[in-house]
Amino acid sequence: MKFENFQGMRNLVAAIFLGLFSFFLLDALVNFDPIAGASYIYNLKGPSIAPNMITVILFDWRGYDTLGEAFILITAVFTTGILFGRGVLGGDISSQDETPARRPTVVQKIFAAPLVFIIVAFGIVLTLGGHITPGGGFQGGSVIATAFFLSVVVYGTKKNIFNISHKGLIAFESIGALIYLCLGLVGLALSGYYLYNVGANLYPGLGVSSTIQSIFSFPDSTNAGIIPYLNIGIALKVLSGFCTIITILAGAEKHE
Amino acid sequence: MSNPIGVLIIALIIGFAIGSFIRGEYFNKKTYATTLALGVFIDMFLGNFPFYNWDITMEIPFSLVFISSLLGLYIGKFIGGR
Numbered sequence: 001m002k003f004e005n006f007q008g009m010r011n012l013v014a015a016i017f018l019g020l021f022s023f024f025l026l027d028a029l030v031n032f033d034p035i036a037g038a039s040y041i042y043n044l045k046g047p048s049i050a051p052n053m054i055t056v057i058l059f060d061w062r063g064y065d066t067l068g069e070a071f072i073l074i075t076a077v078f079t080t081g082i083l084f085g086r087g088v089l090g091g092d093i094s095s096q097d098e099t100p101a102r103r104p105t106v107v108q109k110i111f112a113a114p115l116v117f118i119i120v121a122f123g124i125v126l127t128l129g130g131h132i133t134p135g136g137g138f139q140g141g142s143v144i145a146t147a148f149f150l151s152v153v154v155y156g157t158k159k160n161i162f163n164i165s166h167k168g169l170i171a172f173e174s175i176g177a178l179i180y181l182c183l184g185l186v187g188l189a190l191s192g193y194y195l196y197n198v199g200a201n202l203y204p205g206l207g208v209s210s211t212i213q214s215i216f217s218f219p220d221s222t223n224a225g226i227i228p229y230l231n232i233g234i235a236l237k238v239l240s241g242f243c244t245i246i247t248i249l250a251g252a253e254k255h256e
Numbered sequence: 257m258s259n260p261i262g263v264l265i266i267a268l269i270i271g272f273a274i275g276s277f278i279r280g281e282y283f284n285k286k287t288y289a290t291t292l293a294l295g296v297f298i299d300m301f302l303g304n305f306p307f308y309n310w311d312i313t314m315e316i317p318f319s320l321v322f323i324s325s326l327l328g329l330y331i332g333k334f335i336g337g338r
Contacts, residue, residue: 113282114291117329118298124270124325128263129306144274155282164277232266 063195063227066234069138070180073241077173080245084252104154112154116161119147127235128228137231141238148243157250166247169240176236183226183233260308264324271328276336278329295326 104112127140151161164172187196302319 109282110286110290113287114294116278117291117326118294120274120329121271121295121322121325122298124267124274124328125302125306125319125321127270128267128321129308132308133306135306159279161279161282162277163279168277232270 063230066136066138066230067180067184067195070177070234070237073238074177077241077244077248080248085248086252108154112150113161116147116151119150120144123147123235123239127231130231131227137234138238140231141235142242144235144239145242145246148239149246152246152250157247162243164243166244169244169247172240173237173244176233176238176240179233180230180237183230186226260320263308263321267321267324268328268331271325272332272336273328275329275332278333280333283333291326295322299323299326 123140123142123144123146125140126135126143127137130136130140148160148162155161184195188194190196299318299322302322304316305319306321308321
C-alpha cells in the first residue's frame with residue numbers, strides 16, 4: 001500500500017476516534033452529576049484519616065498533584081532537550097557565541113546582580129513558608145529560576161551570574177526528585193500509604209535526640225509533618241528543571 | 257511562641273548552597289549597596305511573612321527568613337563563590 005493511501009486511512013481512523021471521544025466528553029458534561037456535600041464529607045472524615053487539616057489540604061490534595069507536576073516537568077525538560085538541545089547537549093559548543101544577543105544596558109548591569117540576590121531570597125522565603133501560606137516548592141523554585149533567567153538574558157548563557165554547569169543542574173534535579181520520592185517512601189514505610197504525611201516529624205523515627213528535634217522542628221502550631229521537606233525537594237527539582245530548560249533554549253542552534 | 261530557628265538555619269543553608277554558585281565578577285561596592293537597600297526595602301514590606309509566629313502580641317515587623325536567606329547568599333558567595 002502506498003503511503004498516501006495509508007495516510008488517508010489513518011486520517012479516517014483518527015476522525016472516528018475523535019468523534020467517539022467528543023461524544024463521550026459531551027455526554028459526560030451534559031449528564032454531570034456532582035455528589036452533594038462531597039466537601040463536607042471530606043472535611044468530616046479528613047482529619048480522622050490524616051494527622052491534621054494541613055495534611056488533608058496540602059498533602060491529600062496537593063501531594064500527588066505536585067508529584068504529577070514534577071513528572072510533567074521532567075517530560076518538558078526531555079522534550080525541550082530533544083527539540084532544541086543540539087546547541088548545548090551536542091554539536092560544537094566552542095564555536096558558539098558567548099555574548100548575549102544584545103549587550104546589556106547600564107541599568108541592566110547595575111540592577112541585574114542585586115535583583116538576582118533579592119529574587120533568590122524571596123524564592124527561598126516562598127519555599128519555606130509553603131505549608132502555612134500561599135507559596136510552596138513549585139512556586140519558590142519557579143521564582144528562583146527567574147533569577148537565573150534574568151542573568152541569562154542580561155549576561156548570556158556562558159558568563160551569567162550563576163556559574164553552574166549542565167551536569168550540576170542535572171545533579172540538583174536528581175537530588176530534589178530523590179528527596180521527594182524518598183519522603184514518599186517514609187510515609188509508605190510508617191503508614192502503608194505512599195506520600196503519607198507521617199504527622200509529628202521525621203526525627204523520632206530516625207532516633208534523633210530531642211534537642212536537635214527542638215531546633216529543626218518547623219514552627220507551625222498545627223504541625224505540618226513532612227510537607228516543608230517535600231517543598232524543599234520540589235523547589236530544588238523545579239529550580240533545576242527550569243534552569244535546564246532555559247539553558248537549552250538559550251543555547252539552541254539552528255541546523256539545516 | 258514557636259521556635260523559628262530551624263527555618264532560619266535551613267534558609268541559611270539553602271542560601272549558602274545557591275550563593276556558592278554565584279560569580280564574583282559582577283559585584284562591586286555599588287551592587288552591594290543596591291542589594292542592601294533593596295533587601296531592607298523588600299524585607300520591611302514582607303513584614304511577618306510567612307507568619308511562623310502566630311502570637312499576635314509579639315509582631316515582628318520584618319521577615320527573618322528573608323534576612324537569613326540573604327545572609328546565606330552573601331556567605332555562600334564570599335566563601336564558595338567563583
